Amino acid sequence: MSDSLVQRLTAELERIVLIDPHSHINPHAAASKDLGDILGYHYYTELAHSAGLPREKIEEPGITAREKVRRLVPYLAHIENTAQYAWLMEMCRVFFDFQEPTLTEKNWETLFDAAGKKMAQPDWEAQVLKKSGLEAVFLTNDFDDPLTGFDTAKYIPCLRTDDLVFHLTKPEVRQRLTKATGIEPTTAAATVDAIGKLFEHFTSKGARACAISLPPNFEPLAIDQFDAEPLFGRLGKREDWCDDDTKTLRSFVFWTLAKFCADYKLPFDLMIGVNRRVYESGVFQGQDLYDGRCSLIQYRRLFNAFPQVQFPVSVLSHGVNQELVSYSWIFPNVITSGHWWYSNIPVFIEADCRARLEAVPQTKQLGYYSDMYKLEFGLPKFAMYRRVLAKVLAENFVIDRGWKEEQAVALGKKILRDNVERIFFQR
Amino acid sequence: MSDSLVQRLTAELERIVLIDPHSHINPHAAASKDLGDILGYHYYTELAHSAGLPREKIEEPGITAREKVRRLVPYLAHIENTAQYAWLMEMCRVFFDFQEPTLTEKNWETLFDAAGKKMAQPDWEAQVLKKSGLEAVFLTNDFDDPLTGFDTAKYIPCLRTDDLVFHLTKPEVRQRLTKATGIEPTTAAATVDAIGKLFEHFTSKGARACAISLPPNFEPLAIDQFDAEPLFGRLGKREDWCDDDTKTLRSFVFWTLAKFCADYKLPFDLMIGVNRRVYESGVFQGQDLYDGRCSLIQYRRLFNAFPQVQFPVSVLSHGVNQELVSYSWIFPNVITSGHWWYSNIPVFIEADCRARLEAVPQTKQLGYYSDMYKLEFGLPKFAMYRRVLAKVLAENFVIDRGWKEEQAVALGKKILRDNVERIFFQR
């Protein structure tokens, strides 16, 4: 039926050069240096572990990249069905000219060597960006990142604030804050000042967003300096903290961040719904899960209190996507943002993307971000998204609603590229 | 593949003349009088507002309809992707012979004038009903509506009870009740009598349903006159009301309504899941949202206690649709009803409609209602539904299950028309 239509739309969408609005790239080592960096991505280690490979084998200290890949490869047979495996094969095909249908114990070492050679080329990073159609990539920087030594026009800083909101009771976090700002957060007032310094620093380095990931039960309240002040006297003494105090402190820091986002005109990326360390014996970055019972109603006070702040919202659970659609349709400052983590597989992207396209103003949708740790992943991840997007545009716009193909492509471009520019760069 | 099949089924479904089982039509001004009435529908004002148009511009007192449309039109470009925009264009094409693909700053005024002329025709209301294939339309009347001055066979009264259940503590609501019934609700017993009077009045005027919209956390309990009586002594004194008392009072009124529905053989429409005034700075009727964490288990006592009452149930959240399917499949008195508000877009209708058709007795499904405020919206809304329904019938019945097309059309007719007659008119 619409297969060639989908292909035509996909081809058009592939021509759009992108700015990736959220990743975990290390700008000092953006591209992979060997296949171990690729297969070391938590999606592969956690799936191999889930399929039976002991964590100790994967994370044995001192093993070489080659040895790590050797151990992982036999378990790839168990995950050939997954979307993540499809990313892997697409990367291998496009970047390393790998033509085999699967990666096996017989062929992996050839690939390892071929990939290694490619990655050793001095312009590898630039090659990857070019082949991936990526012009710039947002980072996720620790609050005490000096943001020096890289091109902040290509790798755009973003202030990550999880530690400040959720771990300020930890001495090491307070020390890092002191070191980064020269202000000791011993009072609520000082903490506000310190956070202000961070915003000053980050925006001076070209940061374009503030970001945070939040557990499913988080509900920010309007806690100001006054309300929070009494807590700071007890910051040193751990035993005193009850749940309510912890909640108050977290809301205070969170609310302070939102205020600075308003002052500095920074969008505040909310990544809602993750429970950390649910599976404590899991591999690195493969321990987090979630409780789907989460609602955006928890953010009503925030969305009402900061009409001048743009909130690109990602939800971890597919079940919350309809709320995201509805809240973005009603609140001018709520923006749908990408397809996050456990929702980043075609089945959920397809339904979630279609819902957003059918009900949220087209100017308020950030189609996709890679969330990648290594640059090579941008290509297969955006490719997966573009194919799903092309399918939705074909079936639900060109066929169901009689749209012209150019119109559908223009809508795709808007959510893939134009909105990133307008929302983060106020162009 | 099945495109022409879908078209054939759609064409057959379009021939069925309908009774719209739920709307907010004002029977004294059922049709629009200008394009401002059309674009004043909250779907357009709230989406334009969400896309950046300040509320003050939209709701400035004293502006003309023409001026309001002039201000809204530039923002329509941002919502061309939405299902609501598709309704608008379908209305303009069918009713006003508008042939442009989009409504723009260049062409809106021509449309405004053309539409104005059409709407000024003395039989405009009848034209709209005829073109829309609508024979009769249910209303949603305030409990103190005199229900006079209109044809109650065409505009069928329905007793809306939100104010009674949720706002009886407000003096103005009690005064309205006193005025409507001649009974002052100063005791539980008097309140029961007053409510009885309302049912008497409404059914004498041809009312065919009682209706209410409910917040996601509402859980009705069997509170009788005795249990509630102590609360009435404090009805004047606001400061005394704790949450439990409020819940008791609400359950009492709700339970009383259910009893009268039993006595008067009125179906009780439950519209479950809306939180009012979540976005307080939103435009008129564009402030309500929801918490998807809601379950029909909250209504188990009600469904068990009133087997003789039919409960057409609408759920606001797509996530509750499976429960609605399961509860209707088990409880003889639970009926699936339409696709409400935030779930009234093709992506959710398609999945929800398919689930109902695959598991709920066909006699217990009310396919669709318009929920409209102005008569012109019946046409594009029912058209949207019929296309989705035709697609589901084509793919999941004719193709997947080998049904004959006539059989599929007959199923469509049952849920679109026959069930409305049987459930509300006991034909």
Place this chain on the structure above:
Amino acid sequence: MSDSLVQRLTAELERIVLIDPHSHINPHAAASKDLGDILGYHYYTELAHSAGLPREKIEEPGITAREKVRRLVPYLAHIENTAQYAWLMEMCRVFFDFQEPTLTEKNWETLFDAAGKKMAQPDWEAQVLKKSGLEAVFLTNDFDDPLTGFDTAKYIPCLRTDDLVFHLTKPEVRQRLTKATGIEPTTAAATVDAIGKLFEHFTSKGARACAISLPPNFEPLAIDQFDAEPLFGRLGKREDWCDDDTKTLRSFVFWTLAKFCADYKLPFDLMIGVNRRVYESGVFQGQDLYDGRCSLIQYRRLFNAFPQVQFPVSVLSHGVNQELVSYSWIFPNVITSGHWWYSNIPVFIEADCRARLEAVPQTKQLGYYSDMYKLEFGLPKFAMYRRVLAKVLAENFVIDRGWKEEQAVALGKKILRDNVERIFFQR
């Protein structure tokens, strides 16, 4: 488009001989003896009841099977749209050569007689198994089942533990336990011993799984003998039980079961999410419903504490399927299992199956089980599943990902057959 592809894949999947990993078959009367056994399945009685047939008519004591069918048939017209009706017609076609498109008041008696003759054939049970492509079927045995008098290689025992966990406070359950094991559960220690005896007995008879169905709010805690001991002194005195005590006792028994599953290397089937007796006036087995607000986070302690136990998990609510996918993707000991009850209709199977195939290692998925009470239902239920599976494999693997058809069929075989062997028989 892909219709003939779907048909080819379906045909290949139909050639795979299966082991049904979960049913409620009575091995002493596995097949039906008349059409009353077929139409007596709760899906038909509850749907007919929901469509208007009074329970008293269906469950009148002393009526013959013929009379029961006579009463049910007129109500089948109301449920022709349901998936369950499609099972019925497929069974009648395949097993009884019934060629009519529907079962009506005019033709049912002919079918009743024809079916009766077939079912009276001495090898009927074997015929059904053969036609259904079933090699073996898992049972769900009460804990005090002697497990004698049947072929435990064909009908594989499974220890059902609902009564132990949820009804140990009932004297009759404790008496049954005493009778089955010779140990009176008067102390926590004795209860552990008694449960140990059950595992000994069941595994000696070839049991391959332990199973339990759980309400949506169940959250197992690590309660050991010591913690639970104080409760046992009060087991006789009902009035003393508070909610917390009940929870502690349930967790204790549940945790003890998990320990024995570890000791005896039995997979522990968790069927999560059912509320019993929600509709108390419903027909037999047609009274249970659910609260969709349920999360696998409730099982984090269990999954962490028993890495050596395999947990095939079924979820009642479609809304929890994404969590099931994510938890199976992360936890090595969590396995996706079938499509249960209210989620066992094509619309939910399709989405849930696709999500699992896109993100869970293929070795960790149990595609389907029949859940049947009578052997004839295996055929249409597995046929429904295979068609949906073939559709997903065709659209999302062969078409979207360019897989070869053999590869897609191999994936289907893995989740339909191979994984049942590996997970339950450690082959």
